[in-house]
Amino acid sequence: MHDLHSERMSGSETRAAGGLALVFAFRMLGMFMVLPVLATYGMDLAGATPALIGFAIGAYGLTQAFLQIPFGIISDRIGRRPVIYIGLVIFALGSLLAAHADSIWGVIAGRVLQGAGAISAAVMALLSDLTREQHRTKAMATIGMSIGVSFAVAMVVGPLVTRMFGLSGLFIVTAVMALVGIGLIAFVVPSASSHFTHRESGVARQALLPTLKHPDLLRLDVGIFVLHAILMASFVALPLALVERAGLPKEQHWWVYLTALLVSFFGMIPFIIYGEKKRKMKRVLIGAVATLMLTELFFWAFGYSLTELVVGTVVFFTAFNLLEASLPSLISKVSPAGGKGTAMGVYSTSQFLGAALGGILGGWLFQHGGLNVVFIGCAGLLAIWLAIAVTMREPPYVTSLRLPLSPAALREAALAERLKAVPGVTDAVVVAEEAAIYIKLDTEILDRASLERLVNPAPETCQA
Known part of the structure; x- marks a missing residue:
């Protein structure tokens, strides 16, 4: 039996954190790998239009947003593992449905079903059951990092896998990843002796109304909504800009994303250190939102050669990754005591709704106005976020x-x-x-x- 106050994570806690981080990563890889390729490869599907391609990109966000909190509440009743198993099976079935689709509607149906496997809340709750209080933040940070890394890997691996096996092969790979996740839960993640309702990792009904009325939490929810909306919309336009404007074959897009993600990962670190050490996170947040807005305007005005598109993509991902990394920590700073789990539940729902709207809006704008209208639309959304973010108070450093x-x-x-x-x-x-x-x-x-x-x-x- 390990000492309750030992400062090191026990073997079973390390296995729990590592195993669940991998489950998250494999599932997120499956979600994100289609982003860089759907706009270019998806046009070969029967019935494909830019608007429907955009819908396919964001479709998973619709079901994910609406089922996220209910799945978490069900896991309190019937246990975490059954909910996670069911969610991963639904995700795998969605992937197989998309893999065997020969029309864009089949892919959309598959993406909607993928999103219905909304296991995030249940995974976080299981992590709480398996870790002690003093190590929980560390364990949750491991999962946060795994999401960031899986996004970066997906941007590079998606184009490479699709180049080798086509779009249906990509979806089969994502189905296999969901099955690997089931294996990890069954054989790597330890069993929890008990599960308890925990306000830092689950949604508490009593905290829901105060969370929805909290002005600074709402500002952050709007922020993650816009961030994921412009990500999905930009991925309707960026891969097409690389092909149509820069003449880069779709099989070679992986190196653009690899360059952008490597540079952006190291580029964002000084800003996070500055914001936390000097307690100037509001300044960093506003700077990153303004940079994203200017990048979208740059794509609109100058994004006509490969060099300009690559430079724009590097700056885009530096600002995007900076915001993606700092928004969850701002939620945990701003949320009231005992309200963090509920605040994160509402935040995740906003994130997935943003992804759904962004894909749909990006596709519709492209169909009706071309690439430049998508970039202008994204800049407009970011201008709204900037106006809201400026009115935010400096977060408490707690x-x-x-x-x-x-x-x-x-x-x-x-x-x-x-x-x-x-x-x-x-x-x-x-x-x-x-x-x-x-x-x-x-x-x-x-x-x-x-x-x-x-x-x-x-x-x-x-x-x-």
């Missing part, structure tokens, strides 16, 4: 903690109010049914050990 409470501490009246008076504690809420307290604190002012002593003092101080 950490979320959940500490178990002893029966004596639970009986104590006004514990949360007393804690809020402690310098460095910005918010606290006692959740009696979990026998726990959720706290937001500034680690530069207050350290965790002194906080634990305040919440659950040693027996002799209780009697004093």
Whole structure:
């Protein structure tokens, strides 16, 4: 039995974090690999129009958005693993449906079914069951990184796989990845001895209304909605611009994305360090949104040669990856104590709705106005986000903690109010049914050990 307060992750926690990160990565690879290729290869499908190609690109977001939170709630009732297995099987079936489609409508149906395997919330909840409090943030960060890496890999591998096996071969590969995910859950991820409802990793109904009314959380939800909308819309236009304007054969697009993603990964790191260390995340956020907007205008005005399109794509991905990495951490800073899981649920739903709308809008704009209208449309959406982001307050630089409470501490009246008076504690809420307290604190002012002593003092101080 490992020590409850040991500072290292145990073997089973490492296996849980690694295994679930891989499940996430394989599923995300399946979602994203079609992005760089559908606009160019999809036009060979029967009935394909640019508007329907855009719909196929974003279609998974529709079902994902609506089923994300319900699947999480069902996993509280029937268990995490059954929900994850069902979700991965649905995803695999969607991939096979798309693989055997000979018309664009078959591919759209497959993408819609892929999105119906909405397992994100159940995976996060299982991770909470399998990790201790002090390692949970680390474990969740592992999953966050796996999503980022899978997106980067998908941009490069998608064109290479499609070049070798065609569009149907690409969808078969994504079905195989879902089956690998099932194997990982069955054989690598340890079994949870119990599962508990946890407000940092699941949606709490009581927290839903306050989350939907929270102005700064809503600004961030609009942000991720726009970010994924312009990503999908841009991927209706960018691959076509590379073929039509720069004359780059679709089989060679992989090197453009590889260059852009490698440069952007290293390019964004200094900005994240600056924003966190100097506590200037609002400035970094606004700068990145403005850069994305200017990049879309650059594509519109100058994106007519290979050099210009490659430079634009590098800048686009640097700003995109910077925002994709920093928005979830802003959600966790801004959300009230005990509200992070609910805030992330609403955020994910906004993200998938954005992806759905962006694909549909990008395809429709391209069909009715060509490439330039797509770029102008994306710049317009980003201008709206910029206007909203400017009014955001500087986020609080706080950490979320959940500490178990002893029966004596639970009986104590006004514990949360007393804690809020402690310098460095910005918010606290006692959740009696979990026998726990959720706290937001500034680690530069207050350290965790002194906080634990305040919440659950040693027996002799209780009697004093």
